[in-house]
Amino acid sequence: MSGNVDLTGFYNPVIQRCSNIACHSNGDFTWTWYEDKIAPGKIEDLAAHSGTLVGTVKLSWTPPDNDGDLPPGYQGQKGPGVYGYEIRYRTGGPVTDANWSSSTIAAGPPSAIRNYDNDPRTQTMTVYGLTPGMSYYFGVKAFDETMINHSPVSNSQSAQALVDTFAPRFQGLESARPAYISGSVDLHWSPARDDTGPITYLVYWVPSSQTIDWNNPQATTTATAFHVTGLQNGLDYLFAVRARDASPAQNVDANEVIKIAIPQSPSENDIFGRMYYGIANSGTNLGGGTTNLSLACDGKLDWSALATPKARISLMRSDGYVCGDRQRNRIEKVNTQGDIVTWVLNSTYAEATNIHGGSMSLYLRNRSDSSTITIYFDLGYWDNGFQTLDTYTRVLPRRHRGSVKAYFPTVDGTVYTVPEGKRLAIRLRRAGTVEMEVWFGSKRGASLLTVYEQVENKLPNPFSVTTPNSPTGGDVTINWTAAVDPEGDEMLYDVYGSVDGGDLALHHRLGRFRHQRRMANEKGWLGPQRPAQQRAGARRRQ
Known part of the structure; x- marks a missing residue:
């Protein structure tokens, strides 16, 4: 010791004794062995702010001296740092010495910085497991190597646990199947994951002719399954599920997984979705007509050059397109009203089959800068000619170029029957003479008919x-x-x-x-x- 300056760091000017093992050799350890009855100094600069992870708060402070507050005039090196810390928190008001015992202990206090130099390094800690969006008050006490000398509680600071602004991680609806209870469909999905639970699932359903309104779910549940009731038998519906967390932000995932199902009564046969692909074909006898649409892949047919009658007949099939994905067939310069193309299924139905609805996609182009074109999709079957069951009407805007979709039935709940031995068919026709084009025969020029088929099941006769x-x-x-x-x-x-x-x-x-x-x-x-x-x-x- 030289004046008011300790050159070794072994001398403690507060207790005026050594508090280092160098002064005491290797005697048995007790707190009295250190002759230390003085608690560490009070932490005066505790700071708290929202953490970087959901439900966390980040704390920081400057480590106090091991043996109380150093005299104002002391200029020597500091002795060893404090031995450890205890951190507590509460809601509704600051942490004080009076409410310390009733405050919640924060798990995982940091290891104390053993600071032998006059180094103002900062101690930090992240508190986990807090409720996102809730404000908490925090307090810290330091203790020395005796484990019983605790500093007064620090200044108490508050911060809000980081709010969850992330949507749940959710894969969407996995299955939608008829419940075989009249007007019912069962939905199932795997649990979503999120930092803020519990998860609420938003359940949506609409007839397939409508669009799902993501802002207005039809039901909510916390389960991973839902039984939808009150539906119309035989009508195809779109179903979807989204996940919402319990954060104040009400985060909702944005999956767009949509499943289709058709409710049916338990006495009916199953309903199956089928896809049929419109292709170019010529020379197939359909009975009452022969296909006459001959086009190579990427080939073009000049409608204006065809002799009357111009209407074409072709095939659709279940085993995909003939042309490659980047190819297409094209009928151009279509400038007369009436039938354009009728696609007929390449096989007959072995039994009378109910059609519970569906849709037709086709790539169409309106060449006019000023006029619209009214087109018609006729759903029907072939019986020595086309027999109409339903008609969907669509208007092509001027300069339209893209896929057009028709929906059946046009009256919800209508079921159509294709007789045994007949072929399902779809016909495209138009009004007016404004020039247009029809692209088909591949994914690029989609000509896809999707229908929901059910082998007809007639009810038993009445009995008493x-x-x-x-x-x-x-x-x-x-x-x-x-x-x-x-x-x-x-x-x-x-x-x-x-x-x-x-x-x-x-x-x-x-x-x-x-x-x-x-x-x-x-x-x-x-x-x-x-x-x-x-x-x-x-x-x-x-």
Whole structure:
């Protein structure tokens, strides 16, 4: 020690003793071994601000002296730094010595900087696991090597845990399938991931002829499945799901995964989506007509040079286009009204088939700078000529050049039937004489018909049920006449019972049978004191 300057750093001017192992050799350790009863100095410059990760706050402060506050006139080197820190936080007000014990301990305090030089290095810490967007007050105490000498609580600073501004990570809807309950579809998806839970899922559905309004979901759920009800059987719907987190920002992911499903009653056959590709073909006998659209890939047909009748007939098929993705067929200089092209399926339906809707995509061009063109897509079938089932009308704006999509049915809920042995067909026609072009035959000139097919399933003929008498014992006998299916399918009978006077809203299915059956009482819901109303319903065997 030289005057007021310690050249070694071993002398503590506050306690006027050594507090370093160099002064005490290797004696057994106790806090009295250090003769240290003085707590570290108070931290006066604690700072807090939002962290860089969601739900975090970043703290910083200057390490205090190990043994209280140094005298104002002291100019020597500092002794060892503090041994460690304890950090606590709370909401609603500053952290003080009075509320220290009731404040929450922050996990993972930093290792203390062992500062032997007069070095104003800053101590930092990130507090994790906070509620994003909530403000917290923080306080810090330092302690020395005795582990019992704690400084007063620091100045208390507040900061807001970083708000979650990131949308959930979500892959979207994975499946949409008919629930085989009338008017219902089941949706399923995998969980989304996010920093701020719980996740809410926004569920959307509209008929396929409409566009999903992403601002107005039809339902919300926290589950990863949803049962949609109240739909129209036989009508194809678009379904989608988005994920929203619990952040104050209400972040919603922007996936555009859309699935299509068609609700149907349990007695119906399955509905399947099919895609048919319009191609150029010539010389195929369709019965009542022969295909006559002969074009090589990237070939052009000059409509104005064709003799009357100009209308072309060609094929569509299920196994893709003939031309490559960058090629196309083109009919140009189409300047007369009436039929342009009819695409006919290259095979007949083995059974009568219901069409529950669909769409047709085709690349069209309006060559006029000043006039629109009205075009018509006719959905139908081929039976010694084209038979129309539905018509979709579209107006091409002037100078239009791009894909045009037609939707069927034009009246929601309409189901069309293509008879057994006939071919599905789609026809393009137009009004007026403004020049236009038709591109088709590849992905570049898309000519794709998507339809939802269902092998027709006719209902069984009506049958009668003998109303059961009130039971005298535990059994109820039910009899019915045999039902007949017009297609000759095996018949099954579903028998229902209820305790609500016959209201099938609360019905219970007792079983499924192929013949008359005597039913035993189901204790617990039929009950010996309340006669049950029994009903039988017939369904065909699928």
